[in-house]
Amino acid sequence: MSSLLIGVAERPLEGQPVSGDAYVAIEDAASSLICVIDGLGHGPEAARASQAAVTYIRGHAADEIEATMRALDDQLRSTRGAAVTIVRVDHVKSELQYCGVGNVTLRAFFRKPAYPVNVAGIVGKRPRRYLTTRHRMEVDDTFVVYTDGISSRWESESAPNGTPQAIASDLMARHGKAHDDLTCVVARMTNGTSPRFGRP
Template sequence: MPRVWEVPVHDSTRVRDVRVAAGAAARHAGLVEERIAAAELVATELATNLLKHAGGGWILLDLVGPPVPAYGDERTARVQIMAVDHGPGMPDTAAALRDGYSTAASLGAGLGTCLRTADDFGLHSTPGRGTVALARIAPRPNPGTTGPHPVPLPVRAGGINIPLAGAEFSGDAWACVRTADRVTLMLADGLGHGPLAARASSAAVETVRCAPHLPPADLLRRLNGALRDTRGAAVAVAQLDVTAGQLHFAGVGNAGARLRRGDTWQGLVSHPGIVGAHLPTRLPQQQQTWTDDCLLVLHSDGLPSRWSPGPAAHDPSPLDPAVIAASIVRDASSPARPVRDDTAVVVLSPCPPDPSS
């Protein structure tokens, strides 16, 4: 089930809580001691930065798959550490990553340490709105493992999953799975909250991992059978055929979806119903052209229906999709009330250009 560790950071006593949570998340992911220590170090640095520069914020730890899907590695868990604040923001994020740069009379090595230690690192800041910092700690590859490496796809996925009121489990879950040149992205919102809702969304994730080759409408029918002994869920499924440049979408319930092409946003329509209980007889699929300037957002109803994409979703720099997702949630919430429900947001975006090419 989607276990999430959420730690509000408003005074120095919570820095230790963040370090403990990071160690627990890393052990839950099965990381070795070296990588556990790395997760604890990065989480501590990000929490300390929240207090020094933003007056506080919150740390969210989650277990996620790799941002660029490959064959069968979606089950390889890595620890995602997200720091989010509503502080003054950074005027120059590139300078903030350089060792020695500080606006708080400190050594100025915190973000640089995170950048060097983490397997993935992302940062976005908007003056007057706040900052999102992301780090992922992955298992070290097994040197004895050999085999063919699939050609990387030019897209990547990332998201954020926040349980209501700091609960241990979120009723929302998402998955991204690759088969050949197709990427299937699914978001499930289990009815209600807590472990029973998480059981429904977790069953949806497992079903998608077993049958990602199915078109979205057929996958929803498969999910309907798999979720019959659960509470059921609202589910959105998007499948991108990279070679054909076509995105197919189908959804049931109040799971939302928006597609950006250039500067224009378009809502993708889900149909009334509950997967696992009341599936519509007809499940038409929408088809959209996918180009290099596209960006797809799937979200649960914890995000207000009139949410604004915000600056991160239009940033010309190659932001990590999870950073975009977290920025969307931050801009739709407030420091006093971060989320109003279990809230998951997942983003599919083009990969940045290869600097070596």
Template sequence: MSAGAAVRTLHIAIDHPSAVQSAADQARSAARGMPGALPDQAAVLASELASNIVKHARNGAVFVQRSPLGDGLDVVAVDSGPGMPDVARSLVDGYSTTKTIGAGLGAARRIATDFVIRSEAGFGTLVHARLAAPDTPRVAGAPGALCLPADGEDESGDGYAVAEHDGARTVLMIDGLGHGPEAATAAQRAERTFLANPAAPLADILTALHKALRHTRGAAVAALRTTGGQAEFCGIGNVRAVTLSSQGIHRQLTGHAGIVGYNLPRPRSRFVELSEHTTVVLYTDGIDHRWTYAPTDARLTLPPVLLAASLAHTHRRRRDDATILALGPHLGMR
């Protein structure tokens, strides 16, 4: 079994040239403890991606965090710029539209262990660069997740946890009531309780969380389990789940009324059929649900890591903690 709890995300708004150095510094700090030159390489990655936003785009951001599953570092850049007319050419060393040496994206791709880019006119550019030691196992179908505190808070009252077991993947998402340290305490206790027995029936997981959170503020909680061509959803409170594909939004699910740790109705599961092209997105109310009204074709076809970053960048409510997690097709369906 592999498992991981929420990794809090660093958000660097790229709204001024000075933000490039901030992105580099924060990436190096997040990579502290990784072997060899990886912390310095993380700083270069973040610097190159941030510089690209400053030169070519607007309304950009860089997200930095340790990978949700596996031992690595994720650096994700997103902007609302004009997009790239020729992505392949932009990755060639020496190509530049700003009369610079043109090494940015090409250098980032060389440094990164994994590198994914999507760009489209009118939509902007998104880049995911993952950095890991050479002997680090790759996580097949890794989820994309971001966990961001409300503006002015040092820690998030949201949380999540992911576990893979017996051919299934189970995800827990928590939104501690309010925000700040007390909400964070509830979220972290829920993560630990879940990870002690993530293979239990989902209703039993919520019942165990209810007992564990009795002396906290309580939380809205959703548990999701994907197995082959099916997803099971069991939730209490305002944590939402959406299934989508390139054809559009298919299903939207919200938890039943209640508060885990305070007032728990009988947990009931709902089931959704998944195709091999389905993505599942879970998110707390720090992400505005109106993103589901008319998502563009460009957004619907993003891989999980870029989809999560795109939604957090454009639909985050900054006065609240915000967490989003996207799962691609389940491992057993590949």
């Protein structure tokens, strides 16, 4: 059975005490859950929205991801709201399940092409719809989930090299925007039955 190896790079907007971005990474024997959240705006109020999402997701990690997204819309109603992407990798089926609202993006470097699509809207402000897609994953397939603190200029680049942590750190160094919070999570499917989820 496979597992995930991940790397993470994150920082707040310069001059802000906290980041409005956040992420969750949870793995059990059969699946891995990754969620990246971008609270609307910057500073403490954006962080309040993203941390409310983190708290809910940690308590409902086993739920279907679209059900989690719909519930988050209620949970964030009293906040500014957030862009949210939720990914579950099923290690039994070798399948990535994806649901995204707003401008937290996933870019996949898979043997079989995969182009997950986000729907427009803000979680907490009643998005018009939700969409869950499924994509085949194989060992060594890699994906990057990132907030708009990473410039879209990197999307013209070919598949990055190195460990997930090296890729995440490099993207932050070369393409991080000085005027925004930033979170970048890189995950690679690996062989092995023992969990290897976490920063290398």
